Amino acid sequence: MPQIFARSANGITRFVLWGGVCTMLLVATAGTALLRSSFLTGVGEAAAQPVPFSHKHHVGQLGIDCRYCHNGVETSNSAGLPATEICMTCHSQLYTNAAMLAPIRTSLARSQPLHWQRVNSVPDFVYFNHSIHVNKGVACETCHGAVDDMPLMARAEPLSMEWCLGCHRDPEPNLRPPQDAFLMHWNPPEDIAKIRQSLVKLLDVHPETMTDCYVCHR
Incomplete structure (x- = not known):
């Protein structure tokens, strides 16, 4: 009976199978690392705020x-x-004309709260x-x-x-x-x-x- 597969087929099959297993392990490891990375968790990244509060x-x-x-x-x-009124407790007396505090003064004048971004x-x-x-x-x-x-x-x-x-x-x-x-x-x-x-x-x-x-x- 003639041989259907070449002798090298066994080696190729093992290579493909082990390569698939290793690839899946690498993907799982990389996925786990990505989920825990700051890229997704946001650790260490400052959010843009209406006022650069320090x-x-x-x-x-x-x-x-x-x-x-x-x-x-x-x-x-x-x-x-913090409500605008809390900020203005101090800033009605301190840095009253500071440009960076303009959104706070506008918020108070219009009775509209600032939209702080949750960190x-x-x-x-x-x-x-x-x-x-x-x-x-x-x-x-x-x-x-x-x-x-x-x-x-x-x-x-x-x-x-x-x-x-x-x-x-x-x-x-x-x-x-x-x-x-x-x-x-x-x-x-x-x-x-x-x-x-x-x-x-x-x-x-x-x-x-x-x-x-x-x-x-x-």
């Missing part, structure tokens, strides 16, 4: 507390964006409550980074499901006394491990249920 100046240099502008952070699911956000199908986190001792800088060093606000963390679940499974490393949640560059005391263990009980933190789907998807 957290480095207002928080780092002037020492303004987060709650002054984000006044819903302790009581609401949303931290809140840190989660998808609409994710429920996130700021008040729960800060009142349980999760600091602003844990999720938002060192905003007092940011001339323009940029996302510091990916805020992905994987990233959030990492904290929900093991929240202790991110806990601190709630009264210190708004401090930047916080230096924990030497006995912080014991403090965090006690905070888990005192603040009623339950890691065993914090990864249930309904916690974030309601």
Whole structure:
């Protein structure tokens, strides 16, 4: 019976099969790296705002507390964006004719809010409550980074499901006394491990249920 395939066919078949497997692995690896890259997560990229507000100046240099502008952070699911009136509390007296503040003056004169671009956000199908986190001792800088060093606000963390679940499974490393949640560059005391263990009980933190789907998807 004549031979249908050449002797080299086996080698070619193995090459094609192994090449296909390697290609799929490379595609999967590249896809995973892309999903975690700043290109898609937006980490480190500053968003264009109607006014180039500098957290480095207002928080780092002037020492303004987060709650002054984000006044819903302790009581609401949303931290809140600053109203024009909050800006004008100071800027009705300071830099009153600065060109960069013209949108704020126009906003006040027309009674139309500024359209700030959200830098840190989660998808609409994710429920996130700021008040729960800060009142349980999760600091602003844990999720938002060192905003007092940011001339323009940029996302510091990916805020992905994987990233959030990492904290929900093991929240202790991110806990601190709630009264210190708004401090930047916080230096924990030497006995912080014991403090965090006690905070888990005192603040009623339950890691065993914090990864249930309904916690974030309601």
